[in-house]
Amino acid sequence: MARSDVQLMLDVKAGDEQSFALLLHRYRSPLVNFLYRMVRNREQAEDLAQEVFLRVYRAREDYVPSAKFTTWLFRIATNLALNSVRDNRYQRMEISLDAPVTTDAEDGDEKTMDVAEKHPNIEQHLVEETQRKMIRRAIEKLPEKQRAAVLLHKYQELDYGEISKILGCSESALKSLLFRAYEMLRVELAPLVASGKQM
Amino acid sequence: MRGAADKEVEVGQEGKEVMSCGRMEEKIMGYVDGRLKEGERLEMEKHLGTCAACQLRVNEFRAVNVLLDELPMIEPSAAFDVRVRARVAAEPAKQSWWAWFAPSARVAFAASMLVLAMVWIGSRTPETALNASEVEKINQNLPVLENFDVLSNFAPLTDLPQPVQADEGNSTNQNQQM
Numbered sequence: 225m226a227r228s229d230v231q232l233m234l235d236v237k238a239g240d241e242q243s244f245a246l247l248l249h250r251y252r253s254p255l256v257n258f259l260y261r262m263v264r265n266r267e268q269a270e271d272l273a274q275e276v277f278l279r280v281y282r283a284r285e286d287y288v289p290s291a292k293f294t295t296w297l298f299r300i301a302t303n304l305a306l307n308s309v310r311d312n313r314y315q316r317m318e319i320s321l322d323a324p325v326t327t328d329a330e331d332g333d334e335k336t337m338d339v340a341e342k343h344p345n346i347e348q349h350l351v352e353e354t355q356r357k358m359i360r361r362a363i364e365k366l367p368e369k370q371r372a373a374v375l376l377h378k379y380q381e382l383d384y385g386e387i388s389k390i391l392g393c394s395e396s397a398l399k400s401l402l403f404r405a406y407e408m409l410r411v412e413l414a415p416l417v418a419s420g421k422q423m
Numbered sequence: 424m425r426g427a428a429d430k431e432v433e434v435g436q437e438g439k440e441v442m443s444c445g446r447m448e449e450k451i452m453g454y455v456d457g458r459l460k461e462g463e464r465l466e467m468e469k470h471l472g473t474c475a476a477c478q479l480r481v482n483e484f485r486a487v488n489v490l491l492d493e494l495p496m497i498e499p500s501a502a503f504d505v506r507v508r509a510r511v512a513a514e515p516a517k518q519s520w521w522a523w524f525a526p527s528a529r530v531a532f533a534a535s536m537l538v539l540a541m542v543w544i545g546s547r548t549p550e551t552a553l554n555a556s557e558v559e560k561i562n563q564n565l566p567v568l569e570n571f572d573v574l575s576n577f578a579p580l581t582d583l584p585q586p587v588q589a590d591e592g593n594s595t596n597q598n599q600q601m
């Protein structure tokens with residue numbers, strides 16, 4: 225029977241390095257994906273995820289299982305991501321408006337190579353790729369806190385109680401945050417929503 | 424939907440209270456992702472049966488939810504685990520506050536050697552120990568020593584003139600002349 229996250233963390237606290245390796249294996253992908261969708265840069269997302277695991281490891285001596293492990297883990301990740309997004313925004317403001325526009329790194333990260341091999345119907349593939357790009361842009365346009373709420377709710381499937389603890393707000397405020405986020409996504413994705421709302 | 428948001432509860436055609444569009448805002452996400460309790464879900468469906476605007480909103484939110492599923496997951500790079508492990512391995516071993524009291528191996532060895540040496544010295548018979556006859560002899564001399572102490576510190580004796588010491592040089596010369 226697989227050990228729970230809390231049990232693994234308590235074992236790490238007791239000096240079992242192997243338990244830390246199991247936690248790393250269990251949460252590496254969810255964390256990197258969450259951070260990638262927050263900061264829209266793969267390299268930065270991996271750096272932040274490394275920092276999250278390092279902070280978890282450093283805090284092992286003081287770990288007390290007062291909340292779910294995922295709440296603690298994603299609170300660290302969310303705080304790092306929000307700080308990073310804010311830092312990036314200030315850095316972008318400093319860049320000259322005359323700087324040439326470059327394509328976003330995000331579009332190359334989710335690999336589209338071997339198109340002909342994977343998608344015999346290239347037209348269909350292009351439609352899907354355009355659609356995905358729209359979705360990514362719509363998520364990116366959300367204010368940071370709304371974005372974090374949607375990602376934790378939709379992709380990590382955390383419950384409202386956990387997400388509200390991670391974001392430091394009430395459950396009621398979280399529901400309002402999610403409602404506003406979905407309202408914005410609904411507007412941004414209107415062409416796609418119109419074709420798919422009978423789903 | 425927004426227009427009716429001010430009121431929490433509205434009165435339906437049959438005079439019964441039904442959920443308002445304003446309360447829908449709080450419940451709609453839970454309804455879309457199936458996280459509402461049974462009672463709340465039934466209440467929601469009752470409202471949706473009478474409100475086309477909210478029904479449309481629910482359909483649109485569901486469509487958004489489906490679209491979000493289309494984003495692919497990325498796989499962390501092969502170097503990711505290696506980097507995390509390297510950073511963790513580079514972390515200094517954390518010592519708790521009481522570790523300061525814990526002796527190092529070197530100090531513990533030195534302390535145990537000191538204790539052994541003390542035990543060894545303590546167990547040895549001292550070579551300079553006096554035998555019974557010597558102790559008795561000292562005891563016999565004790566009154567003499569005590570008298571010496573009394574006489575050496577006897578105040579009236581200090582008033583006596585100091586004995587004249589013979590000039591050793593002169594006396595030698597006189598002896599030579601004689």
